[in-house]
Amino acid sequence: MPEMTLIEAVNAAMSYEMGVDESVVVLGEDVGTNGGVFRATDNLQQQYGEMRVFDTPLAESLICGMSVGLAAQGLKPVAEIQFMGFIYAAFDQIICHASRMRNRTRGRLTCPMVLRAPYGGGIHAPEHHSESTEAIFAHVPGIRVVIPSSPARAYGLLLAAIRDPDPVVFLEPKRIYRAQSEMVADDGQALPLDVCFTLRQGSDITLISWGAMLLETMQAADALAERGIDAEVIDLATIKPIDKATILQSVEKTGRCVIVSEAAKSGGVAAEISAIIAEEGLTTLLAPIVRVSGHDTVMPMFKLEQKYMPSVAQIVTAVSKVMEF
């Protein structure tokens, strides 16, 4: 069983599926000869040829829009948007077409496509390269938004996304592309979509996060354990649609919830989770729900980005306050 980083797992999932399913095609800027600026598509063109793995002109709306056309013809496009900061040019194609082709044709045409993009801060990248705007996409009916948080989950969730008969925006936390390695079987086994993963069982408080922030969240859970606070940690994984059952069951058990997100605070996924708990689990709460998040500011350029991103200390402080409530 090979040891893989998250980016290697992304590559392995695409390679596996291209090998077993001829309808899978990979497209995007620099995905061919160069293998992607992060090497997510490394070697795929050599393996599967220039027609199935191809560089597009530098045009994001085209990349997404032509994927809608490829999918309408029964292919399964896996399109890369080089950075999430460039995805907005493709938003019209996502919200007006990819998300609703099935609905608009009453199931006659569908859109089994994956739009991959590296997202999130923390790697000292230039402007427009560090946002976490998953909530914008999570608001769109008809698509799925999936974010892995480890190599094994990246592998299993990307396979599931490619096999899913509906469009998936697959956001890859680039801060942890190479942060950790783990054994990934590369056996074609997909993980389920639309469910959370409970990474750590606990009884005192539920910590919910996704993507790279699970690193800090798990570290915080360790620090809290040393203080005698037993935290349950949930990886949201599928941002849209949210697995309400797992969240509500956990909060029913612990009575407390802190949500950790590196996105801007207002109107985000953390707010949606808070609303779900308030609507359907209020009576199980022993303390207010708290969000530890980025701020309602532009993502700062890299000299100050650490001040924007939630830290382990901030999570621990927030949990302590909730426990003392």
Place this chain on the structure above:
Amino acid sequence: METVAKFDISYSQSLNVSAQLNISLEQLAARGINHEDLIEFYRTMLLVRIFDTKAIALQRTGRIGTYASCLGQEAISTAIGNTMAAEDVFIPGYRDAATLILRGTKMEELLLYWGGDSRGMNFSINTQDLPYNVPIASQCCHSIGIGYAFKLRQQPRVAVVVCGDGGTSEGDFYESLNAAGTWNLPIVFVVINNQWAISVPRSKQSGCKTLAQKAIAGGFKGEQVDGNDIIGCHLKLQQAIDSARAGNGPHLIEAICYRLGDHTTADDASRYRDAAELEQAWKEEPVARLKTFLVENQLITEQQLESIQQQCSEAVEASVEKYLATETEAVSSIFEHMYQEMPAGLRQQLAQLETQ
């Protein structure tokens, strides 16, 4: 200094505004259009004209919603439908009744769509054609994916995509032309230049002398044709489609016609459009032009004209009856087509709605 590239844009017309054909009927037959075809061209254009009139009446009496008329676009739309092969894929805008009807879409399906029912785009015959596209020119990107799929699978099929003169100002239009040229895809772009993008005239839409020349920037040929001349449109479309099918890459045709109606039934073009201009446009319109040609050359009898008129009216009336007799979809249909399998959250929302 040396010239490194030179381009030209042609304009063609076969049946002029005085209903004079510039080639003989024998030559026309040699190019695939015989006497019976000309009568069928007339039949389709008249059918769509009657359909259009009926649709506006249905809107005015509250039986369909806002409707976008295709008045004045019958020739180019009919030519597209007649020159495409069944296995090709049509990527429409939203004034393409003639093309869709020729490809198998039922008139009652179009009425369902304009009547606010998504089943209208669930075409039963032309199942791979895309649905109407309301956001302007985004469909051009879809045609790239469809053309790429044909090329990938080495299928001799062609994608035909239409947009209007306003659509050629959109980024998606330019991105698509660029991509079509880059990959030499089997796509025919048809710009139906009806002179008006709601209230904005062609002169304010672009500084380009022709819209056809935008294809040059994409690396392939663009040309103009008289969009009120169904014979010229047919011949040009046939050439472009045959060429794309043979592997010679994309082509752009700018069909110059005139939007004789309002933008939609929610618009009043008299607010921004000169009555004299409209009056002139009516003298050039496509249905009367072909009819005059057929009558003057004794290619159609008075009896045939009456019979076609009656058959078309009956077909439209029958489609209206079918449309009006169609029950509204169950409320669950709102939820059923969001995903292949309904997620838990949607099941919960549907259950709540059904108990209200």
